[in-house]
Amino acid sequence: MLELNIEKNSGQGWPMKAASGKIAFVFGGNLEADRVSKERLKVFLENTLLAVLWSLLVLGILSLAAAAYLGFNAWGMAYVTEGKFLFESSSYAFVFWISMLTNLYLWAKYMEKNADGRDADLASLEERSWQQVKEETVDVYELFDKPAKKAWNNSLKFAQKRQRDLEKLFNEKSNEAPQILATDLLLSLLENTSVASLFYRIGVSVKDVAEVVKNYSLLAGKHRGLMENFAQIPFSALQEASKLHNKAIDPLMLLCALPSCIDDEHIIQAVFLNINLSQEKLENIASWLFHLKLLGEDLRLFSRLSKFKPDSDINTGLTSVPTVFLDRYGQDLTRLAKYARLPVALGRAHDLKEMFKIATAGSGNIVVKGDVGSGRTTLINELAYKMASEQVPSIYQDKRLVKLEISGILGSGQKTESLLVQTLKEAVFSGNIILVIEDIHELAKAVTASGLSLLDILINFLQSHQLTVIATTSVEDYTEHLRDAPNFEQVFNPYELRHLSRNEILLACCIRCSLLEAHNDCLFKYQAIEQAVDLSDIYIRGQNQPQKAIAVLVEAAARAKQAPHKIVTETLIQEIISEKTHIPAQTLKEDETEKLLHLEELMGRRVIGQRAAVTAVAEGLRRARSGLASGARPLASFLFLGPTGVGKTEIARTLADIYFGEDRFLLRLDMSEYHGPDGITKLLGRSDMDNDTPIVRHIKNYPFCLLLLDEFEKASPEITNLFLQILEDGRLTSGKGEVLDLTHTLIIATSNAGSTDIQDGIRQGLSIDRIKTRLFNQTLNKFFPPELLNRFDAVVVFSPLTQDEIEQVSLLQLQALQKELLQKGVKANFTINVARDVAQNAYDPALGARPIRRYIQDHLEAFVAKLLLQKKLKRGSIVTIDLVDGEYRLG
Amino acid sequence: MQNFPLNLLTLPIWWYTRGLTMVWRWYKRRTNFALQSTGLALFARHMWEPLYQDYTRSGRILSFFLRIAVLLYKTLVSGLSLVYYGLFLVVYACLLPAVLVMIIFQILNHA
Structure with missing residues (x-):
């Protein structure tokens, strides 16, 4: 990018001038x-x-x-x-x-x-x-193209009109020349078709913007003199144009320069903020439109130059020979590119230049390291297109780029070793072949009868023969299979694919969308493309950019093709990603909003007492789903402390049922099973295991879920330390080295630690807060490190249930039995005596409300079962079950 | 061609400066394109290599003569393209004076 030093011009002419090295920039387009x-x-x-x-x-x-x-x-x-x-x-x-x-x-x-x-x-x-x-x-004015000059000069017309309107408004005439504001330039630019197409891409009507700008600028009132920041616009536009390596300053460059002109009333900033058009977004869309134009020019040039590329095995120099084996086990990429049968490749021009440098510097063999979906194939396709039009260094000219189909060789049923050697010999003998081997690490895994792998054979061959090979692999596979292979790094030069920045990924997706629009007769809003990139980055794990964003966009285009309006919007992108990941779409739907706002009430119907816990969970979830929670930690995390059977697990199950709606989003782990020295291996797995452990499998399938860790204090110390990282960073590395994202996971850990202290505190009549303070100061340190306790969003102390609450729990359990009987067609009511009996006999201070279920099962269900078998209860019966003299009676 | 209305008057100067440069660039592009279409440079690079990897003695001898023949053919075709496009260059150079001469001729004859 051109580095300009802009300064005030103390001489004649435009108020600003600039310099870059020995070049001085002036501006001859004053608006007099x-x-x-x-x-x-x-x-x-x-x-x-x-x-x-x-x-x-x-x-x-x-x-x-x-x-x-x-x-x-x-x-x-x-x-x-x-x-x-x-x-x-x-x-x-x-x-x-x-x-x-x-x-x-x-x-x-x-x-x-x-x-x-x-x-x-x-x-x-x-x-x-x-x-x-x-x-x-x-x-700089001479660097403007004609439309830019027209738009620039027309801003005077808008300034004059504004002055006339102001004169009418204030009923005064002015003989002075009107001041030109940035809003006048914006109104003039809005009449340009390329600027209009930019606004069209963000779904904003140019007329509406013009109306708002006109009204704002009238309200701004009168100004005098040319404002300094307006004078800077041509130079800012020059910098914008040089960023893109544009040949001239066009109206889009002037538009991109506008936000940097901060007028007194901040009108431009207000207008752009109102339509959600940031500087970055503006530059990205302008870059998209510019690169689309470039792509058209490149394709026209390509179609002219590729006509000369021979499409048979024989090259222009007539030195090559037909390659029978290579044709059978290979794919001629240059021929495919010549007839445009390869996907149009864009975005790896820089990497291609670096590859050419490596190839021309020494040994031409290159191994490209990059993860799947990061652009390895795009790079190879781009090379194929360049070779088809001979826009390559001389070592690649008049040659064919042939991709070796390893799977074909391995699956041929013949001796793979001799087949590979024969194919390579053919390539060498032909003299005009550049061989591509994708996923070269697969050759390392294929061991022949002689004990050598196909990779060893290839390396030996390349050491003694002149053949150029371009290979690809992932970073992980390079480290695991290739780096330590004998002589590999002597034969192959490694090159790691550059990670694309967000804007580069966006640009690649935008260009791809232009091609999808032509194919599917649809239109992509820019915000939809942004959403596809951002949401796929956050929610779709295990794949790389830009592949995962492009996959979403391709699906969106296919759906939009069937839709009546044929526009791909942000909502469609959110729906697609939500379907793929089972994570609710970013924009809250109405029913979810209602649930979140009334969560305490909904949960209170199933959870008796424990208001503090219910409130803490509801508030944590509301914070997370409203977007206020930090994106780098789990959705929310809670530690529930209390005696057994007071509702800790029940809250988690209730939340799963009400909020997530289905059991499959809840994973309950009994941490006492991960107590021993092999606890961490049991939890995370090992690299040599075929199957994933429950937690790893669950997080992969349902990143948005509830993780319930019962008896958390019984987990091994290694696991406790592991959760330090999980609660801080929201990520977990499995035994196989996969990084799992837990930033959409709700974590609830329950523990009986300090139960005795809690019960003592209740007996002494202490408040829950005081009990909690005592626990923190005296007891909990024995079970959990302080840094772990601090990482939870809330530590909630559960008090033992009161007698009333136990009765309510009994009633709830009886309601469950009622539902079961209703399914058999029997409507049964239980009197309060029954509930009280259950509460008195079933409740155990040591075990809490847990035995209530067993008591009902052993006594009431047994009673009802006998009645059903005696046919005293049948379909259609309406009965009341009461307790009289210690026995259950049917009423 | 910067200043109106002097363009018509500065046409002869422009014609043999900036105009001629542009036409020369066009000539170079067209001839490069023509050379690329015949593949002359690429073919010449492999002049001393035998055709179709035939490194036998007879193959080398045959390749040499065949390559000479093909090279001559490609050179002839490329040369004709150079001459063909060169003619445009000559026509361009002669066109303006020819037109001016004819106008003067017409004026003198009418006078």
Whole structure:
């Protein structure tokens, strides 16, 4: 990018000037009425002259025809065919020759218009600013293209209109020249088609924006003098254009420069904020439109140059031979590229240049390291396109890029060793082959009868033969299989694919979307593409960018094709990602909002007492789903402490049922099973295990879930330490080295630690807060390190249930029995005596409410079962079960 | 071609400076394209290699003569392209004076 030092101009001319190296930048496009009028007049007269000259051209042709006709009549055909009529002295010939002169002028104008570069070529300015020895002055206005000049000059018109409106409003006339504001330039730019297409991409109407801007700028009132920051716009636009290596400053570059012009009333910033158009977004869309234009030019150039590439096995130099084995076990990528059968590749031009440098520097064999979906195949395809049009260094020219199908060789049923060698020999003998081996690490795994792997055979072959091989692999597989293979790094030069930045990924997706739009007859809103990149980054694990974003966009295009409006919006992208990951879409749906707002009430119907715990969980979940929670930690994490059977696990189950809606989102782990020294292996697995452990499998399948860790204090110390990382970073590394994302997981750990202290505290009449403080100070340190306790969002102390609460629990359990009987067609009611009996006899202070279920099962269910078998209860019965004199009676 | 309305008057100067440069660049592009289509440079690079990897003595001898023949053919075709496009260059150079001469001729004859 051009580095400009912008400064105030103390001399004549535009208030600003800039410098970069030895090049001084001035601006000759001041917005004084005189200059603008002169330029408009110049353009008008030029157009008029052109019209006159075109008329003369037509007149000349007619004169030529007339001269030929008259000559033919007078002297016959020979006079015409010998061209004598052109050289005779006649009015027609005279008019014809005059028109020829004007034709030459028109031709000169046409050549000038199509000239490759300008005198001050913007694209070369950056380089010249470093290398320039002589001082040079460049007028930035001359770097504007015609539409940009038109838009720039028209901003005066809007300023004059604004002044007239203000004069009407304030009922005063002004003789001063109107001040040009950034809003005037914006209104002028909104009339340009490329600017309009940018706003169209974000789903905003240009008319609405223009209306808002006009109203704002009127409200802003009167201004005097040219504002300094407005004067900076041309230079900012120059920098924007140099960022993209644009050949000229076009209206989109002026638009990108606008937000940097901070006017007193911040109108531009307010308007752009209102339509959610940040500077970054503006630049990204402008870059998209620019690169789309470039892609068109590249494809046109490619189609011209690729015509010369032979599409048989024989090269232009006639040195190669047919390759029978290679054709059977390989795929000619240059031939596919010549006929545009490969996906259009974009985004790896920089990596391709680096590869050329490596290839021309020494041994041509390269191994490209990059994860699946990060662009390895794109790089190979881009190379194929370049080779098809011979836009490559000489070592790659007049050659075929052939991809070796390893699976074909391995699955051929023949001796793979001899097949591979035969294929390689053929490639060498042909002399015009560049071989591509994707996932070369697979060769390391294929061991032949001789004990050597196919990779060893390949390396041995390449050490003694002249053949260029380009291989690909992942970073992990390179480390595991290739780096330590004998002589591998002597034969292959490693090259690691550059990680694309978010904006580069966006650009690659935008270009791909342009192709999808043509194929599927749909339209992508820019925000939808942004969502696809951002949400797939966050929610889709195990794949790389830009592959995962592109997969979402391809699916979105296919769905939009079937839809009536054919527009891919953010909502569609969210739906697709939500379906893929089982994570609720980012925008809260109405029913989920209602659930979150009334969560305490909904949970209270099933959880008796423990208001503090229910409130803590509800508030934590509301915080997380409203977007306020930090994205780097689990959704929410709680530690529930209390005696057994008081509702700790029940809260978790209730939450899973109410909020997640299905059991499959809840994973309950009894941490006492992970107590021993092998606890961590049991939890996370090992690299040599085939299957994933329950927690790993669950998180992979349902990243948005509830993880219930019962009896947390019984887990081994290694596991406790593991949760330090999980609660801090929201990630977990499995035994196989996979990194799992727990930032959408709700974690609830339950523990009986300190139960005795809690019960003692209750007996002493202490408040829950005091009991909690005592626990923290005296007891909990024996079970959990303080840093772990601090990482939980809330530590909730559960008190033992009161008698009333036990009765309510009994009633709830009886309601469960009622539901079971209802399924058999029996409507049974239980009196309060029954509930009290259960509460008194079943509750155990040591075991809490847990035995209630067993008591009901042993006594009531047994009673009901007997009645059912005796046919005293049948379908349609409505009964009341009471307790009389210690026995259950049917009423 | 910067200043209106002097363009018509500066046409002759423009024609033999900036215009000629543009036409020369066009000529170079067209001839490069023509050379690429014949593959002359690529073919010449492999001049001393036998055709189709035939490294036998007879193959080398045959390749040499065949390559000479093909090279001559490609050179002829490339040469014709150079001449063909060169003609445009010559026509361009002669066109303006020719037109001016004819106009003067017409004026003198009418006078």
